[in-house]
Amino acid sequence: MRLIFLGPPGAGKGTQAKLLTEKHAIPQLSTGDMLRAAVAAETEIGKRAKAVMDAGQLVSDEIVNEIVSQRIDSADCARGFILDGYPRTVPQAVALGKILDEKGLRLNAVIELIVDEAALVRRIENRVKETIEAGGKVRSDDNPEAVRKRLVEYREKTAPLSDYYASRGELKTVDGMAPVETVTREIDRILSEAAAVA
Template sequence: MRLVLLGPPGSGKGTQAARLKETLSIPHISTGDLLRAEVAAGTPLGLQAKEVMARGDLVSDEILLGMLESRLGQADVANGFILDGYPRNLAQAAALDSLLAKIGQPLDAVVQLDVGTDLLVERIAGRAKAEGREDDNPESVRKRLQVYNDSTAPVIGYFADRGTLTRVDGVGSLEEVLGRITTALPR
């Protein structure tokens, strides 16, 4: 199973990806974790990324795609993977499709976790309080959600047009949401 989880901040992508990893016995690939690992390992792409981040700039799509291509070439992804946090824009979605076609591993499914804005703000505020993060106040959360709507939400239409998108209600217990996701996956 080759799966992408989409959803706004606070929708539960990371939580559900960790649960799906166990359920499906495939690796969970978070681009944020991948980036930190490449930098820590001192790989050529990691060194490029470290230089970019040291300047305070965003790591380019090209560097992220190179890291992702390297990761998808590892043996543990032979039976599939769960991508969380990528793609974040239309250019990344098209690049991902091209990469997966090149390596002969097209996506099986893209799952969009649907959660209302008020609940997203509540979830992130609760998480911020539990983790002692004062930067996740309701105003900054709403701004992050607007960035998501402007940049990432169009990716939903991209995958819908390709027939790989399934929308899942992301509200409920962890088990309920996991059940909806697994039911929605192709057999």
Template sequence: MRVIMLGPPGAGKGTQASRLSERLGIPQLSTGDMLRAAAAKGTPVGLAAREVMARGELVSDEVVMECVRERIAEPDAATGFILDGFPRTITQAMGLDEMLAVAGTVLDAVLELRVGEAALLDRVISRAREAKAAGQPVRADDNPEALKVRLDAYRRQTEPLKDYYRLAGLLRTVDGLLPIDRITTRLLIELQL
């Protein structure tokens, strides 16, 4: 099964991707994790990504696409994967479609977690408070100002993917405000599992 998790920052994509990964026995592939792993391995694409990230810049679509291509070619992704944080743009989505076509496969579903902006703000503030109370580091982007910037970028770049995948018949939307276990159950139902 080849799945994309879609939704705004703070919607719970990482949490649900991890749960689905465990349940389905396929890897959760986070773009950030893939880029860091490629950099650590010293692959050509990893070295290019490391250089760009060290300058604090965004990694180009070409480098991200090559990183994804390398990662989904690994043996543990042969039967499927869950993409978390990719694609972020229509250009990346079209590149992914081409990449999968060359490999002789297609996406099975795009799972969108729908959460309103007020709830996202509450989640980010709560996550920061909980991390601080537990003595853990607080994510640099867990604050209202950073969330606003991230949401603006999401609206401009990533939200158009909903229509792209809806037209392809792949988009499945689940209420991201349900309790965590109920969200997982709804996602599995949407995957017809």
């Protein structure tokens, strides 16, 4: 099973991906983790990525695409994988399509968690409040202002992916504001239908 999760920060992608990785024994692949692993392993592409990051620059699509391509070849991806945070842009989505074609693979589903942005900000505010009340440490990016900024960035850069995958008939949407169990059931239904078609 190979799938992509789309949705703004705080939509619940991480929660659902974790449930799916446990249920189907497939890895959740995030670009940050893949980049760090490539750098730590000192692979050729990892060295190129490190040089760019050390220079304080953003890693190019070309490098990210290559790291994703190599990661998909790993043994733990043989049964499938969940892409979280990649592709971020339409050019990356096009590149991913070519990568999968070359490997004779295809996506089973592209699932977007649809959420109410104002409710998302309130959700973050509540999480911060609960964390402080419990005596916990609040993440630096876990504040309403940072979330609003990330939502704007998401709309500008990543939201066009929805149109791209919808135009290809690959996009499925799920109400991300529903209870976690309801979202999980809906995702399971989508994946069962995809498996039946495959």
